[in-house]
Amino acid sequence: MSVEPSPTGGPNDGGARHVLDDASIEWLRAGGPAGDVVFSSRVRLARNLSGLPFVGRATPEQKQRTLDLVREAIRGTDLPDRWVWLNIHETPASDRGLLVERHLISKQLQKGRGAAIGEDPRAVAFCTPGERVSIMVNEEDHLRLQVIRSGLDLSDAWAQADRIDDSLEAALDFAYAPRLGYLTACPTNIGTGARMSVMLHLPALRMTGDIDKVKRAAGDMGLAVRGFYGEGSEAAGDLYQLSNQTTLGKSEAMILSDLESVIIPRVIEYERIARKTLLTKRTNFLLDQIYRSLGAARHARLMTAEEAMQHLSNIRMGCILGVIKDVEPALLNLLLLLVQPTHLQRVFGKDLDQDARREARALLLRTRLGGV
């Protein structure tokens, strides 16, 4: 796949589809530091081009110009991976859905600003294989660079984001003011423009009811708590995303160290203790939860996405605690993605309505998890 889809042919050809069918995604790897609790670490940088209006006030021509400039600048980045460039305004709805489910684009970029297909120029560039790096163009800001790592590894994600930012900056002028830092469309992102987040799997804290304490404490420490699919999404599958709330007045290193060496390790420890306590003091309660989920995954005939995510969460904890020995955590992570509506339809190779999806989802879990 190329950075630039054929200029004469369809802009998003079979190549794009092929890339999206590849499941070698970094955040599904189920490895990395503290992988028993931490799903993935992510660093996001917001940048805007100086001399062009922000996206909300740009004309279609100006938005197209931003796409051209960013695409050219990406050519200058020195990465071992290949870049894939997709014009979201020309991408069919189903592929856009895949990108959202894979955390490559936001719902906002998927929707655009209410324009018909072919209008409202916007794009995503991402690296393959692995999808560790992606850049949304013309979302809320001109650029939203995202670097993702499996497990707790914000430092490495930041190091790469910093390098890519440097090489983009060698070709582009970013809007910046000495006092307010990088200037963004929304003043809540000014300064570093950096949002660092960690996706945590906290099933035991949910079972003990201590999750609310964690949420409150995180809020008190200036962190935002979100669900698996970001703002407004429920914490389906016991996945919680913790991120810094403020971007001004703290350097990237300070944001990083607050999260990685102070707050997150405490939450990880809290979850580990809760798991151990459940296993030793409420053994049957815990085993019941885990085996019920395994039973449902291996035998149920109809399943919603939320229910599937909940069962996968319980099974995942069972694997990590050594209760379930014949299922790989990496498979569970992959299933977490495949049970999402668009991926599910891609797996079965056809459009499925809601009822058909529930059936297909149950079938997928049964076949992949050795059920009947």
Place this chain on the structure above:
Amino acid sequence: MKCDRCENEATVHEVTVQAGVKVEKHLCESCAAGEGLTPPAPAAPEVLKALIETTAKRASRGPACPTCGMTFDEFKQCGQFGCANCYEAFEARLLPLIERAHEGATQHLGKRPRRATGQVESSRTKALAALIEERASRASAIRRLLEEAVKAEQYERAAELRDELRRLTDAPPGATA
């Protein structure tokens, strides 16, 4: 209401307080003129009223950003600025808001771009734009040659040109295709 002095309709009304006592006067226009009271100004026509209202509104909204034309009210409605210069244009009203959003911080710490940015399109961006144009014009030249080669059934040449076109428009240098 009738005039205090004659049978005419009272159109001028005056209320005063004299030594703590409220005194009301209701007079017709001519009696009022005799007392030295001016009649009220005639009502402004509707058009004028509308004009006054918009002017007042505009004044309350404050000045717009000189670069993109956004007003602070517009910003308050949508939560996003129109361009980077809005930050300078609305600095005074913005700082308290920024302070609230960032736990009291008003000074950036951390990464700085290696080059200070100008607010106009820089020569660097222009250089990049020139590169884009050059690439596009080379691609379209090759495409023309390619068409000719295909027409002339020079397929080997066409294949070469196609490769060249791909190199030009595809993956960045060093990337595998």
